[in-house]
Amino acid sequence: MSKPDVAAERKDQIVRATVECITKHGYHNFSMQDVARTAGVSKGIIHYYFLNKDDLMMSVLDRVAGDIETVLVADMESLTDPVQKLRIFMSVSFDIVRSTKEYYQVNMDFWTQINQKKEVRQVISRHYAKFRDSCARVIEEGVNKGVFKTVNPQHYASLVIAIIDGISLQWLFDETVYEYDEMVKTASQQILEGLIGRQ
Amino acid sequence: MSKPDVAAERKDQIVRATVECITKHGYHNFSMQDVARTAGVSKGIIHYYFLNKDDLMMSVLDRVAGDIETVLVADMESLTDPVQKLRIFMSVSFDIVRSTKEYYQVNMDFWTQINQKKEVRQVISRHYAKFRDSCARVIEEGVNKGVFKTVNPQHYASLVIAIIDGISLQWLFDETVYEYDEMVKTASQQILEGLIGRQ
Amino acid sequence: MSKPDVAAERKDQIVRATVECITKHGYHNFSMQDVARTAGVSKGIIHYYFLNKDDLMMSVLDRVAGDIETVLVADMESLTDPVQKLRIFMSVSFDIVRSTKEYYQVNMDFWTQINQKKEVRQVISRHYAKFRDSCARVIEEGVNKGVFKTVNPQHYASLVIAIIDGISLQWLFDETVYEYDEMVKTASQQILEGLIGRQ
Amino acid sequence: MSKPDVAAERKDQIVRATVECITKHGYHNFSMQDVARTAGVSKGIIHYYFLNKDDLMMSVLDRVAGDIETVLVADMESLTDPVQKLRIFMSVSFDIVRSTKEYYQVNMDFWTQINQKKEVRQVISRHYAKFRDSCARVIEEGVNKGVFKTVNPQHYASLVIAIIDGISLQWLFDETVYEYDEMVKTASQQILEGLIGRQ
DNA sequence: CATGAATGAGATTTCATTCAT
DNA sequence: GATGAATGAAATCTCATTCAT
Numbered sequence: 001m002s003k004p005d006v007a008a009e010r011k012d013q014i015v016r017a018t019v020e021c022i023t024k025h026g027y028h029n030f031s032m033q034d035v036a037r038t039a040g041v042s043k044g045i046i047h048y049y050f051l052n053k054d055d056l057m058m059s060v061l062d063r064v065a066g067d068i069e070t071v072l073v074a075d076m077e078s079l080t081d082p083v084q085k086l087r088i089f090m091s092v093s094f095d096i097v098r099s100t101k102e103y104y105q106v107n108m109d110f111w112t113q114i115n116q117k118k119e120v121r122q123v124i125s126r127h128y129a130k131f132r133d134s135c136a137r138v139i140e141e142g143v144n145k146g147v148f149k150t151v152n153p154q155h156y157a158s159l160v161i162a163i164i165d166g167i168s169l170q171w172l173f174d175e176t177v178y179e180y181d182e183m184v185k186t187a188s189q190q191i192l193e194g195l196i197g198r199q
Numbered sequence: 200m201s202k203p204d205v206a207a208e209r210k211d212q213i214v215r216a217t218v219e220c221i222t223k224h225g226y227h228n229f230s231m232q233d234v235a236r237t238a239g240v241s242k243g244i245i246h247y248y249f250l251n252k253d254d255l256m257m258s259v260l261d262r263v264a265g266d267i268e269t270v271l272v273a274d275m276e277s278l279t280d281p282v283q284k285l286r287i288f289m290s291v292s293f294d295i296v297r298s299t300k301e302y303y304q305v306n307m308d309f310w311t312q313i314n315q316k317k318e319v320r321q322v323i324s325r326h327y328a329k330f331r332d333s334c335a336r337v338i339e340e341g342v343n344k345g346v347f348k349t350v351n352p353q354h355y356a357s358l359v360i361a362i363i364d365g366i367s368l369q370w371l372f373d374e375t376v377y378e379y380d381e382m383v384k385t386a387s388q389q390i391l392e393g394l395i396g397r398q
Numbered sequence: 399m400s401k402p403d404v405a406a407e408r409k410d411q412i413v414r415a416t417v418e419c420i421t422k423h424g425y426h427n428f429s430m431q432d433v434a435r436t437a438g439v440s441k442g443i444i445h446y447y448f449l450n451k452d453d454l455m456m457s458v459l460d461r462v463a464g465d466i467e468t469v470l471v472a473d474m475e476s477l478t479d480p481v482q483k484l485r486i487f488m489s490v491s492f493d494i495v496r497s498t499k500e501y502y503q504v505n506m507d508f509w510t511q512i513n514q515k516k517e518v519r520q521v522i523s524r525h526y527a528k529f530r531d532s533c534a535r536v537i538e539e540g541v542n543k544g545v546f547k548t549v550n551p552q553h554y555a556s557l558v559i560a561i562i563d564g565i566s567l568q569w570l571f572d573e574t575v576y577e578y579d580e581m582v583k584t585a586s587q588q589i590l591e592g593l594i595g596r597q
Numbered sequence: 598m599s600k601p602d603v604a605a606e607r608k609d610q611i612v613r614a615t616v617e618c619i620t621k622h623g624y625h626n627f628s629m630q631d632v633a634r635t636a637g638v639s640k641g642i643i644h645y646y647f648l649n650k651d652d653l654m655m656s657v658l659d660r661v662a663g664d665i666e667t668v669l670v671a672d673m674e675s676l677t678d679p680v681q682k683l684r685i686f687m688s689v690s691f692d693i694v695r696s697t698k699e700y701y702q703v704n705m706d707f708w709t710q711i712n713q714k715k716e717v718r719q720v721i722s723r724h725y726a727k728f729r730d731s732c733a734r735v736i737e738e739g740v741n742k743g744v745f746k747t748v749n750p751q752h753y754a755s756l757v758i759a760i761i762d763g764i765s766l767q768w769l770f771d772e773t774v775y776e777y778d779e780m781v782k783t784a785s786q787q788i789l790e791g792l793i794g795r796q
Numbered sequence: 797c798a799t800g801a802a803t804g805a806g807a808t809t810t811c812a813t814t815c816a817t
Numbered sequence: 818g819a820t821g822a823a824t825g826a827a828a829t830c831t832c833a834t835t836c837a838t
Binding site: 025027108116163167169 | 222224225226227228304307308310311312313314315320323324327328331351353354355357358360361362363364365366368369371372373376377381382385386389392393
C-alpha cells in the first residue's frame with residue numbers, strides 16, 4: 001500500500017511506451033533506445049525489467065491481445081436474450097477495434113511472427129480460441145433456446161470472428177472505403193438473419 | 200522473343216528468392232546476403248537491379264498482392280449464372296489462400312507497414328479495392344438479374360472479402376481449429392443464403 | 399573478541415564468493431551481480447566494502463597468492479635434516495596445488511594482468527620471491543651443513559619452483575598426461591640427485 | 598600468383614593486430630574496435646573474416662601456440678649426438694621464449710580459458726603433447742644409444758618442459774630475478790647431469 | 797549498514813550499401 | 818553486367834557504479 005509495487009509500475013510504463021513506439025515507428029523500426037526515450041527512462045533499466053527485446057515483446061503481446069474477453073463478458077452478463085447477447089458481442093467487438101485501433105494494429109503486427117516464434121503463435125491462437133468460445137457459448141445458448149436455427153456453434157462463431165476481423169482489416173487499410181458504422185450494421189444483420197431467418 | 204529480357208528475368212529471380220527468404224526467416228530477419236545466396240547471385244547485383252531494400256520489397260509486394268484478380272477473372276468468365284460466379288469467386292479465393300499460404304502470409308507481413316509507408320498502404324488498399332470490385336460486379340449482376348436480393352453490392356462484397364480473410368486468418372493461426380474445406384462450405388452457404396433467401 | 403569484526407568477516411565472505419565465481423564462470427565472465435548472488439548480499443554492499451572491482455580483485459589475489467608460505471614454514475619447522483626439509487617443501491607445494499587446484503588456477507588468471515597492472519605484477523613477484531627464499535634457505539642450510547653440493551641457492555631454488563609450476567601446469571592442461579604422484583616423485587628425486595649426487 | 602590471396606593476407610593482418618592489442622591492452626581489455634584500429638581496417642571487416650571474437654581468438658591461439666615444434670625439428674635434424682640434440686632443444690626453446698616474449702605471454706593468457714572453453718584446452722594440451730613428444734624422442738634415442746641413463750622418456754620430457762616453462766614464468770614476473778642466460782645454463786646442466794651422471 | 801533500482805558507457809555484432817576490379 | 822571486399826551506422830545487451838530510501 002505504501003510501496004506501490006514500483007516494479008509492476010515500471011514494467012507497465014515500459015510496455016505502454018513500447019506500444020507507442022510500435023504505433024509511431026512501426027513494428028520493426030523502433031529500437032530499445034526509442035522505448036527508453038518514450039518511457040523517459042534509461043536504456044539499461046529496460047533490460048533490468050525485461051530479459052531482452054523478445055521478452056518485452058511478449059509482454060506487449062499479452063497486453064494488446066488480452067483484454068477483449070473481459071470486456072465482452074462484463075457487457076453481456078446482464079442480458080438473457082441470445083439475440084441481444086450476440087448483438088452486443090458484435091457491437092462491442094467492433095467498438096473495441098475502432099476505439100483501440102492502435103492496439104488492434106499492434107496485435108496485427110504480431111501475426112507476422114507466427115511462423116518464426118512458437119510462443120507468439122500460441123498466445124495468438126489461444127486468444128482466438130477464447131474469443132471464439134465466448135461467441136460459441138452465446139450461439140449455443142440461442143440454439144438450445146430455439147431462438148437460433150440449428151447450426152454448429154463453433155463454426156458459426158468462427159464466422160462471426162472472421163467478419164469482425166475482415167471488416168476491420170479493410171477499414172484499417174483504407175478508412176474511406178465504407179462508413180464503419182454502416183458496415184458494422186450490415187454485417188451484424190447478415191449474421192443474425194443467417195441464424196434466425198427473415199427478421 | 201529472341202532477346203529474352205534478361206533484366207526482367209533476373210529481377211523476377213531475385214523477387215522470388217526474397218519471398219522464399221521471408222517465408223523461411225521471417226519478414227524482418229532476412230538479409231540481402233540471404234537473398235543473394237538463395238537467388239544464387241552476388242550481393243552487388245541486387246543493388247544493380249533494385250535501388251535498395253525498400254525498392255525490392257515493393258516489388259515483392261506487387262508480386263504477392265497482384266495475382267488473385269487475374270485468376271479470378273479467368274475462372275469466372277465462362278459462367279453466366281451469378282450464383283455460380285459467386286460460388287467460384289469464393290472457392291477460388293479460398294483455394295488460392297490455401298495453395299499459396301506462403302504468399303498470403305508474406306502479404307500479411309506488409310500489413311505492418313501501412314502506417315509507416317504510404318506506398319505500401321496504397322498498393323494494399325488498391326489491391327483490396329480491385330478484389331472488392333470484382334466481387335461487387337458479380338453481386339450487382341445478380342441483383343440486376345433479380346437472382347439476388349436488393350443489397351448494396353459494395354457493402355456485400357466487403358462482407359465476402361472479410362469472410363475470406365477472417366476465415367483464412369484463424370486457420371493460419373491454428374490449422375487444427377477447423378477443417379478448412381468444411382468451414383469454407385459453411386461460409387459460402389451463409390453468404391449465398393443471405394443473398395438469395397432460403398435455398 | 400566480543401565484537402567479531404563484522405567488516406572483516408563480510409569482506410572475507412565476498413572475496414570467497416568472488417573466487418567461487420571466477421572458478422565457475424571464468425576470470426572475465428563474472429559480474430558483480432554474480433558475486434552478490436553467490437555471497438548472498440546485495441550489489442551495493444560490495445561497493446561499500448571494496449572501492450571497485452579492481453580493488454576487490456586485488457583482495458582476491460592476496461587471498462589466492464598468500465597462503466603457501468605459512469603452511470610450508472609450519473610443516474618444515476620441526477625438521478632439522480635439509481634433505482627432509484626439501485622433500486617436505488616439494489611435497490607440500492605439490493600437494494597444495496593439487497588440493498587447491500582452483501586457487502592455483504585463479505592465481506594463474508592474474509598472470510594475464512602483469513603487463514597492465516603494476517600492482518598485480520608486484521604482488522605476484524613478491525609472492526614468488528618469498529616462495530623462492532623459503533626454498534633457498536633450506537638449500538643454503540644443506541650446503542652449509544655439507545649435505546648438498548655447493549650450488550647457488552637462489553638459482554637452485556628457482557629451479558625447484560620452476561619444476562613445481564611447470565609440472566602443475568602440464569597437469570592442469572591435461573590431467574591424463576601423467577599420474578601426478580608419480581611425476582612428483584620423479585621430479586623430487588631428480589632435484590635431490592642433483593643436490594646430493596647418486597643416492 | 599597475380600592474386601595474392603587477399604583473404605588469407607587480411608586474416609593474417611587481423612590476427613597479428615589482435616596479438617598486438619592483447620600485448621598492449623591485456624587479454625580481456627581490448628575491443629574489436631581496437632583491433633580494427635590497429636589493423637587499419639574497419640570494424641565490420643573483422644566480422645567478415647571471422648565469425649565472432651571467439652573465432653578470432655582461436656586463430657590467435659593457433660598462431661601463438663603453433664610454431665615451436667617446426668623450429669625445433671629444423672634445428673635438431675642435422676645433429677646425431679643425443680646430448681647435443683637435447684642441449685639444442687633446451688636452448689632453442691628458451692631462446693624462443695625470450696625472443697618472442699609477447700607470444701609466450703599471449704599464449705599464457707589463454708591458460709585462463711581452459712576450464713571455460715573446451716576447444717582452448719584441446720589446442721593447448723595438444724600443443725604440449727607435441728612439444729613433449731619432440732623432447733621424449735630425443736631422450737629415448739639417448740637411452741637407446743646408451744648415452745643416457747635408463748629413464749622414462751615421457752616423464753623426463755615433462756620435466757624438461759616444466760623447467761622451461763617454470764624458469765620462463767618467474768622471469769616474466771620479474772626480469773631482475775636472475776640473469777636469464779645464466780639460469781638457462783644452470784637448468785640445462787642440471788637436466789643433463791640427471792641424464793648422464795657427473796660430467 | 798544495506799538494498800536494489802537506475803544510469804550510461806561501451807562491447808559485440810549485423811547489415812544495407814558502395815565501389816574498385 | 819557481375820563480384821565480393823569493405824565500410825560504418827546502428828542495434829542489442831551487459832555491467833560497474835551510484836544513490837535515494
